[in-house]
Amino acid sequence: MGWILVLLAALSEFAGVIGLKKFSENKTLGNGLLYYGGFGIAFFFLYNSFKFLQVSTAYAVWIGIGTAGAVLINMLFFGESKSTGRVVSLLLIVFGVVGLKALS
């Protein structure tokens, strides 16, 4: 159950990130709802996963999937750069975030 909640939290975060992208380009009510709603629901699911999992574990997995997903979504669907330097830097960030969260 805990992991399902973490997965739902990550999926909601993807929605939030797409909302962030769209809302930064076009400040419509729908984009704003996707942005704030996506992140709001993500935190709701994450908070509830803490009842089943250790906080540091749940947080590390959620933020790892979320950050990697946010980057991939923007590369694949919004045409952001896939240059080697960028990909390596992003992998370092995801690795660092997951590692540090797992230790906290």
Added chain:
Amino acid sequence: MNKAWLYVALTSFFELVWIFGFNTATHWWHWIIIVGFIFVDFHYLTKACEGLPTGTVYAVFAGIGTVGTSLMDVMFFGEHISIGKIFFIFILVLGVAGLKIADGQDEKKALKGVKGDGLDSSIIGSTK
């Protein structure tokens, strides 16, 4: 470009403010202030995305938030810093710095008329 990085700094700063609030809130009205800071934080997050790739902004936002909360735990809440934590903080700083350099290079390419949108390698190949 530089203004966008200023917004990245602001969104990261306000992120740490509301996370600090989460750890210290004791009264109901504290939570109102915290929610206010979350909205300010999210406002600067969109401002940053207007000038930089969203993937970059989000990764830096997550990275600085993570380093910041770890350091906050050590400085204010009596957590211990370990070699492992220092290692991952170093990796994160490296990643953020690398991303700033990489996006700067993409921007230079874009200025020269080569699009840095994932098609760049094929375009560079065809222009050579």
